[in-house]
Amino acid sequence: MSGFENAFEKRPLTKEELEQIKKRLLERKKELLNEIADILEKEAKEEYQELIEAIREEGDIASAELQESTILALAEMRAKEIEQIDAAIERIEKGEYGICIDCGDWITPARLEVLPYALRCKECQERAEKLGEV
Ligand SMILES: [Zn+2]
Numbered sequence: 001m002s003g004f005e006n007a008f009e010k011r012p013l014t015k016e017e018l019e020q021i022k023k024r025l026l027e028r029k030k031e032l033l034n035e036i037a038d039i040l041e042k043e044a045k046e047e048y049q050e051l052i053e054a055i056r057e058e059g060d061i062a063s064a065e066l067q068e069s070t071i072l073a074l075a076e077m078r079a080k081e082i083e084q085i086d087a088a089i090e091r092i093e094k095g096e097y098g099i100c101i102d103c104g105d106w107i108t109p110a111r112l113e114v115l116p117y118a119l120r121c122k123e124c125q126e127r128a129e130k131l132g133e134v
Contacts, residue, residue: 007110010121013098017109021116022092029085032078033061039075084117100124 004017013021037055040048055061061079091097098107102124111118120128128134 004109004113007113008108010106010108012106013109013112018092018097021097021112022089025085025088025116029082030059032082032085033059036061036075036078039072039078043072043075088117102128 004013033055037052040052040055051061061082088097098109098112099105100107100121101119103121105121107118107121111122118125125134
């Protein structure tokens with residue numbers, strides 16, 4: 001935890017905080033990619049040789065390539081997290097990161113630190129969960 005200042009206030013993240021979160025997201029993505037490559041290597045080396053090489057060389061993955069296979073649920077879970085990371089980075093780049101998709105208010109830095117993929121503020125998330133929307 002980096003411990004952002006005024007972390008419980010609904011406010012936009014500073015440029016530095018965004019950079020920090022982006023860096024963490026990219027590091028996590030790298031970790032996940034390596035884990036996927038390891039899983040594939042262990043579980044399905046022959047079938048996935050090409051994909052393993054692509055991950056190692058290009059440092060990226062199209063998660064759809066994994067979603068067909070049920071034996072690779074573990075790899076798939078990670079691929080889905082990568083999707084969330086990519087979406088979060090896209091929001092950072094568009095300047096939409098940290099804005100609640102329901103009420104348009106800022107999500108607190110404290111929440112984003114723990115849940116960097118959060119799309120809703122705490123209140124809206126709880127409401128959505130009650131309504132069974134998520
Ligand atoms: Zn909200």
